[in-house]
Amino acid sequence: MNYNLAKEIAIASIQQSAQLCQQVRENIPKAIEKEDKSPVTVADFGSQALICKALKEAFPNIPIVGEEDATALRKPESVDTINKITGYVKNIIPSATSDEVLNWIDYGNGKVGDCFWTLDPIDGTKGFLRQDQYAIALALIVDGEVKLGLLGCPALKLSQGETGWLFVAERGKGAYRMPLAGGEMIKQKVVDKEDVSRFRFVESVEASHGNQALQNTIAQSVGITTESVRVDSQAKYGIVSSGEAALYLRLPSPKYPNYRENIWDHAAGAIVVEEAGGKVTDMYGKPLDFATASKMNDNRGVVVTNGVIHDTVIQAIRQENN
Ligand SMILES: Nc1ncnc2c1ncn2[C@@H]1O[C@H](COP(=O)(O)O)[C@@H](O)[C@H]1OP(=O)(O)O
Ligand SMILES: [Mg+2]
Ligand SMILES: [Mg+2]
Numbered sequence: 001m002n003y004n005l006a007k008e009i010a011i012a013s014i015q016q017s018a019q020l021c022q023q024v025r026e027n028i029p030k031a032i033e034k035e036d037k038s039p040v041t042v043a044d045f046g047s048q049a050l051i052c053k054a055l056k057e058a059f060p061n062i063p064i065v066g067e068e069d070a071t072a073l074r075k076p077e078s079v080d081t082i083n084k085i086t087g088y089v090k091n092i093i094p095s096a097t098s099d100e101v102l103n104w105i106d107y108g109n110g111k112v113g114d115c116f117w118t119l120d121p122i123d124g125t126k127g128f129l130r131q132d133q134y135a136i137a138l139a140l141i142v143d144g145e146v147k148l149g150l151l152g153c154p155a156l157k158l159s160q161g162e163t164g165w166l167f168v169a170e171r172g173k174g175a176y177r178m179p180l181a182g183g184e185m186i187k188q189k190v191v192d193k194e195d196v197s198r199f200r201f202v203e204s205v206e207a208s209h210g211n212q213a214l215q216n217t218i219a220q221s222v223g224i225t226t227e228s229v230r231v232d233s234q235a236k237y238g239i240v241s242s243g244e245a246a247l248y249l250r251l252p253s254p255k256y257p258n259y260r261e262n263i264w265d266h267a268a269g270a271i272v273v274e275e276a277g278g279k280v281t282d283m284y285g286k287p288l289d290f291a292t293a294s295k296m297n298d299n300r301g302v303v304v305t306n307g308v309i310h311d312t313v314i315q316a317i318r319q320e321n322n
């Protein structure tokens with residue numbers, strides 16, 4: 001597999017998708033409610049259409065496991081929505097038709113296997129709607145291991161540089177970030193233990209996506225006394241990978257004890273942190289399973305660290321659960 005070509009196609013398609021998402025955001029999009037009651041917008045669909053089209057043209061035989069699906073858009077009552085999506089896609093691909101856009105979205109109905117992409121066209125739709133953080137997350141998984149991960153964060157501002165970053169990581173070759181609009185690649189490195197000023201922890205904004213009380217207890221028990229930084233989406237992985245936080249905790253929400261994490265919500269972020277020297281496991285220290293299904297049924301929670309504090313965090317969680 002030519003990972004360089006894959007990276008190039010992925011970067012270009014995420015840049016296109018970020019343009020579409022930002023255009024939608026300027027027009028204050030409305031949430032559409034999905035069957036599972038979670039929100040989706042014309043940007044989620046438009047982003048999935050653009051990225052799936054680009055990937056399928058370059059790699060026709062590699063399935064794409066994407067979050068969104070066009071079934072609901074094919075109903076007669078959804079004609080306004082699909083026309084709106086196609087309008088945005090046409091700003092990038094003028095020749096696009098609604099039928100093509102529907103088919104491009106449904107390229108994302110691939111199944112997990114020995115080599116596949118997984119795509120969250122907008123991770124953190126609630127953040128996107130709130131005009132806060134969101135991410136465009138794409139990963140390539142080969143023989144059960146994440147080989148490539150790309151995280152487009154159009155609204156992310158770090159301690160230096162402009163707003164809007166694209167994180168790129170290839171297994172064994174390090175993690176980098178570049179300005180989303182293009183520019184030099186900056187090598188990523190997680191925070192050292194000594195750098196206490198950046199010894200912070202990040203967690204979701206949405207209380208229902210984690211267990212904020214327990215997350216704060218665990219963070220304090222490993223010496224992080226500052227308030228948590230609440231950020232939507234996998235941008236949290238980019239922040240840990242950039243060394244601007246030491247810990248991202250995502251413990252099961254007491255409200256949804258049976259919730260299982262989707263692979264598209266973590267694959268890209270995981271390699272972006274691991275290739276910067278960090279570590280990503282579930283709350284028991286088990287590796288995340290990206291190979292078996294689109295949901296990580298045998299994992300509970302997600303723990304993301306700078307590596308050096310990982311075992312201490314897992315130990316602290318174990319103690320709290322006894
Ligand atoms: N109960 C839950 N626990 C953990 N994550 C959740 C839960 N409900 C939704 N999510 C997912 O959290 C992700 C956003 O993460 P964050 O809160 O860190 O921004 C979304 O992909 C969302 O999935 P979905 O889009 O399918 O609702
Ligand atoms: Mg969603
Ligand atoms: Mg999503």
Ligand SMILES: [Mg+2]
Binds near residue numbers: 120122123124264
């Ligand atoms: Mg998501």
